[in-house]
Amino acid sequence: MSASEVVLSVAGLAKNFGGLHAVRGVDFHVDKGAIVGLIGPNGAGKTTTFNMIAGELPPSSGKITLNGEDITGQRTDVLYHKGLMRTFQLSHEYARMTSLENLMVAAPDQTGESIWSSWFTNGRVKKREAEVIELARDTLEFLGLTHVGEELAGNLSGGQKKLLEIGRTMMNDSKVVLLDEPGAGVNPTLMRKVAEMIEQLNEERGYTFCIIEHDMDMIARLCGKVVVLAEGQVLMEGTMDEVRNDERVIDAYFGGEVV
Incomplete structure (x- = not known):
């Protein structure tokens, strides 16, 4: 090998x-x-x-x-x-955030995390945010979790939380x-x-x-x-x-x- x-x-x-x-x-x-x-x-x-x-x-x-x-x-x-x-x-979900938001947090290269970027490159920040939202929604669909996308992650069943964790790996x-x-x-x-x-x-x-x-x-x-x-x-x-x-x-x- x-x-x-x-x-x-x-x-x-x-x-x-x-x-x-x-x-x-x-x-x-x-x-x-x-x-x-x-x-x-x-x-x-x-x-x-x-x-x-x-x-x-x-x-x-x-x-x-x-x-x-x-x-x-x-x-x-x-x-x-x-x-x-x-x-x-x-x-290890963020219980007080929605399933969609849990996935969004896991996405890399979010320019809005920088104060400098949010002040001076607002257009790029909004573009990246839209990309992250779309990816998170696609991930929910792949996992069969679209119906709980706006549900607080803390309210999900054990199996749904496991799927959400797998989804976070997909965001990266x-x-x-x-x-x-x-x-x-x-x-x-x-x-x-x-x-x-x-x-x-x-x-x-x-x-x-x-x-x-x-x-x-x-x-x-x-x-x-x-x-x-x-x-x-x-x-x-x-x-x-x-x-x-x-x-x-x-x-x-x-x-x-x-x-």
Whole structure:
């Protein structure tokens, strides 16, 4: 495999909290255009790994690369402009803003954020604002959320909030998205919708995803490769069929029963 096909890689990634070794030398990579699952029980180090990749936690050691560039320890806002975004297990919507406004906030290059621009280049500010509104409305339509566009985001269902978070990644046209439990707290109907949106973004727009998820059916549906963490280390990686039948995984995670 050529290096140009690897969009995201972590090597020797570790995080210590005092005497607690939460992540211990994790290595894996994500190919361009892939959907990779990251699974394991609570406490396996999945979210800590995501937080380090996304710039929310500095690694104790190790290296993270994005499109061949060393991004280890870079801030979340810097990574956002490089096209790397993440969502959260608990949705982080702006509850007192509408769904449309939540999407608009996520758009980059908004000249109106500068006082200088708002005073002296008002025409350009209005043009960009109109572009952002149009993109936000198109995103709502893509997600099937047009009917809640003017609803306060805090009033949305759990599944709608998950879709809105995915929509925020679309406003930046993010090409690498870390999804932290997109199925958590979502009813089965909207979970299928979330999975459909992930598939559509992957197949039609070339998005690359790395997904933490406890729902194994969702992982099996979406992910070509699955990385299994145990006690902060990679236990194995392979297809979902290989994971289901690996004795180490069965013993460690599923109590000796094949899932």
